[in-house]
Amino acid sequence: MPRTFDLDDSSLVLIIGSGAGGGTLGNELAQKGICTLILEAGPRIEREQHIDDEQQSFAQLTWLDKRTTSGSWEVAKDSPNFPAWTCKVVGGTTVHWAGCSLRFQEHEFRTKDVYGNIPGASLLNWPLTLAELEPYYDKAEDKMGVTGTHEIPFLEADNNQIVMAAGAKKVGYKEYSTGNMAINSRPRDGRPATTQDGFCFQGIRSNAKWSTLNTEIPKGEATGNLEVRPQCHVLRIEHDKSGRVAGVLYADKEGNHHRQRARIVCVAGNSIETPRILLNSASARCSEGLANSSGQVGRNYMRHTNGAVWAVFDKPVRMYRGNTMAGLIKDERYHKPDREFVGGYYMETLHLGLSFLAGNISSNADLRGWGREFARTMEAYENMAGMWFGGEDMPQESNRVTLHPTEKDQFGVPIPHVHFDDHANDIAMRNHAYKRGAMVYDAVGATRIIRTPPRASSHNLGTCRQSARQEDGVCNKWGQTHDIKNLFISDGSQFTTGAAANPTLTIVALAIRQADYIVDQMAKQNI
Amino acid sequence: MNPPVGVTNPASMTSEVYMYHRLHPELVGQLVSIYRIMFPHNGVPDEFYEHVVRKLDDEAEQNQDLPRFLSEGVEALKGQTGSAWIGLSEEARLEALERAEQTPFFQMLRSDFVMYFYSNPAIWPRFGYEGPSNDQGGYLHRGFNDIDWIKGEEL
Numbered sequence: 001m002p003r004t005f006d007l008d009d010s011s012l013v014l015i016i017g018s019g020a021g022g023g024t025l026g027n028e029l030a031q032k033g034i035c036t037l038i039l040e041a042g043p044r045i046e047r048e049q050h051i052d053d054e055q056q057s058f059a060q061l062t063w064l065d066k067r068t069t070s071g072s073w074e075v076a077k078d079s080p081n082f083p084a085w086t087c088k089v090v091g092g093t094t095v096h097w098a099g100c101s102l103r104f105q106e107h108e109f110r111t112k113d114v115y116g117n118i119p120g121a122s123l124l125n126w127p128l129t130l131a132e133l134e135p136y137y138d139k140a141e142d143k144m145g146v147t148g149t150h151e152i153p154f155l156e157a158d159n160n161q162i163v164m165a166a167g168a169k170k171v172g173y174k175e176y177s178t179g180n181m182a183i184n185s186r187p188r189d190g191r192p193a194t195t196q197d198g199f200c201f202q203g204i205r206s207n208a209k210w211s212t213l214n215t216e217i218p219k220g221e222a223t224g225n226l227e228v229r230p231q232c233h234v235l236r237i238e239h240d241k242s243g244r245v246a247g248v249l250y251a252d253k254e255g256n257h258h259r260q261r262a263r264i265v266c267v268a269g270n271s272i273e274t275p276r277i278l279l280n281s282a283s284a285r286c287s288e289g290l291a292n293s294s295g296q297v298g299r300n301y302m303r304h305t306n307g308a309v310w311a312v313f314d315k316p317v318r319m320y321r322g323n324t325m326a327g328l329i330k331d332e333r334y335h336k337p338d339r340e341f342v343g344g345y346y347m348e349t350l351h352l353g354l355s356f357l358a359g360n361i362s363s364n365a366d367l368r369g370w371g372r373e374f375a376r377t378m379e380a381y382e383n384m385a386g387m388w389f390g391g392e393d394m395p396q397e398s399n400r401v402t403l404h405p406t407e408k409d410q411f412g413v414p415i416p417h418v419h420f421d422d423h424a425n426d427i428a429m430r431n432h433a434y435k436r437g438a439m440v441y442d443a444v445g446a447t448r449i450i451r452t453p454p455r456a457s458s459h460n461l462g463t464c465r466q467s468a469r470q471e472d473g474v475c476n477k478w479g480q481t482h483d484i485k486n487l488f489i490s491d492g493s494q495f496t497t498g499a500a501a502n503p504t505l506t507i508v509a510l511a512i513r514q515a516d517y518i519v520d521q522m523a524k525q526n527i
Numbered sequence: 528m529n530p531p532v533g534v535t536n537p538a539s540m541t542s543e544v545y546m547y548h549r550l551h552p553e554l555v556g557q558l559v560s561i562y563r564i565m566f567p568h569n570g571v572p573d574e575f576y577e578h579v580v581r582k583l584d585d586e587a588e589q590n591q592d593l594p595r596f597l598s599e600g601v602e603a604l605k606g607q608t609g610s611a612w613i614g615l616s617e618e619a620r621l622e623a624l625e626r627a628e629q630t631p632f633f634q635m636l637r638s639d640f641v642m643y644f645y646s647n648p649a650i651w652p653r654f655g656y657e658g659p660s661n662d663q664g665g666y667l668h669r670g671f672n673d674i675d676w677i678k679g680e681e682l
Contacts, residue, residue: 198671
């Protein structure tokens with residue numbers, strides 16, 4: 001039975017956010033007998049209510065609170081008030097994610113050593129190694145039912161992947177498949193196999209995709225140790241005279257304020273909201289924000305170097321039939337010093353429905369979003385295949401989330417401002433990926449290629465990074481903040497660097513590992 | 528592009544009874560003619576373009592300045608010799624739109640069209656998009672891997 005905790009219960013672990021980090025951590029702690037409360041800013045929308053319609057689903061699930069942007073990135077021009085495509089619902093962005101579950105490579109934990117001195121980049125080695133995280137990757141893959149691991153069969157290739165794989169083979173790539181996906185290829189863990197429904201971005205109606213909404217959260221609630229309180233928007237984290245955090249101030253759906261006490265607070269609001277909460281929690285003692293003695297809170301915002309490549313063929317593809325991103329080419333993921341950039345990237349199939357495709361290709365500079373060529377391209381929808389590529393972007397101190405100096409949200413809290421400039425390495429990698437993506441499709445007879453620039457990202461990383469030394473980051477290898485022992489970072493904000501891989505699997509692995517650490521430290525009365 | 532088969536009862540096929548709240552019929556006709564140049568999908572009836580203009584009409588209920596903003600935008604779409612939009616050839620219309628591309632009027636029309644035209648379920652069959660699938664068991668038994676021009680051995 002779901003539990004209900006009192007506002008003045010100071011024994012709780014309080015988690016802000018219910019996505020990949022917060023939802024997983026909540027269940028892990030509940031399974032270990034820890035009384036845990038998750039405050040989620042968004043409503044609880046069960047999967048039966050999810051909608052097979054891009055516009056309607058977007059309105060239902062997305063974090064639409066206003067943000068502002070600046071910098072040289074395309075987003076500041078194309079969608080200046082919408083820099084990140086994340087969700088504001090119970091389950092967080094795992095409701096919308098496609099399911100790509102890739103481990104980091106060994107060298108991606110120590111990029112400062114491997115990549116050398118990259119001007120303008122604030123590279124730092126993780127205080128963590130792949131070997132340390134591997135047991136938790138194993139647990140995460142098992143928990144999520146990742147295809148191609150733990151003897152779970154791969155998904156069957158859909159039309160979009162059949163095209164991409166044929167092109168990959170012709171250009172000489174070796175490592176292509178339907179990918180490691182947290183979508184059931186056969187019934188597992190009480191959930192059915194995929195029906196190739198094509199609406200992975202629009203929720204989990206079929207229940208085949210792992211999200212914290214349909215797995216971690218109900219499992220945690222079943223222990224009787226977990227409460228998930230929706231539509232509770234955390235405004236500030238508060239500390240006591242000794243500097244330890246004591247609880248949070250939040251607004252409920254009517255806008256009424258409440259103070260919730262806690263023994264430990266874990267922040268998992270995604271990489272824009274997490275630093276925003278810390279910065280908005282400034283006090284006389286912590287004048288620059290909580291856990292910010294290093295000045296690193298909000299810095300090194302990363303979002304993966306990305307873009308899309310669409311290909312038009314003479315014959316039908318019908319890319320929209322099948323899982324949204326179940327196609328993967330891994331050959332470009334390596335760090336190859338002979339390329340003109342450091343780090344690597346993955347290519348993944350991507351389909352969009354007619355509506356979102358129109359929006360996406362509007363951002364292609366040649367098509368301009370109107371006119372004869374634009375109309376002709378839309379009319380080729382049925383004959384289109386598509387891929388997204390995502391790779392490691394360079395952390396930069398000036399890529400940063402700050403509090404807006406004047407604009408406030410509905411609760412009177414300054415809205416977040418996101419500044420991002422592309423690094424030269426990001427641009428070089430992106431140009432390489434565009435060429436390779438086009439090669440893949442040209443090899444199987446594409447008549448036209450349409451490249452589209454990076455758009456609002458669902459991969460939002462950094463901003464409260466792990467570091468060995470207090471002055472280099474915000475938290476240690478457990479996500480525990482350097483400054484405050486009972487305050488943790490539990491989402492992708494803690495990433496020291498972004499790696500090439502889609503981040504969710506690593507966020508989940510870190511959350512499982514963090515739960516072990518928190519239980520251990522509680523038992524030892526250290527926190 | 529597909530022939531318009533399977534299009535039954537689209538919401539936008541009731542134009543003869545639709546009552547505009549704010550936009551004058553003459554303006555509606557002009558906006559449709561602008562959209563047909565901006566997004567030339569030959570063979571797609573005006574009703575689908577009018578579907579977008581109705582969304583503008585809906586917006587005008589909230590924003591009372593919008594009808595005037597739109598009329599003035601159309602008024603400004605003149606040929607190089609100063610002729611009004613209505614009298615321009617197709618080529619001259621395209622040129623007038625090219626010149627107006629950076630104006631707020633043009634940008635609003637463009638983004639509203641992309642937002643509302645392609646999200647209208649009634650238009651999807653014409654573009655070969657089948658839309659919602661979960662109520663039909665997904666695409667597992669409805670062609671998710673039916674591509675026939677790439678041979679299996681290529682994989």
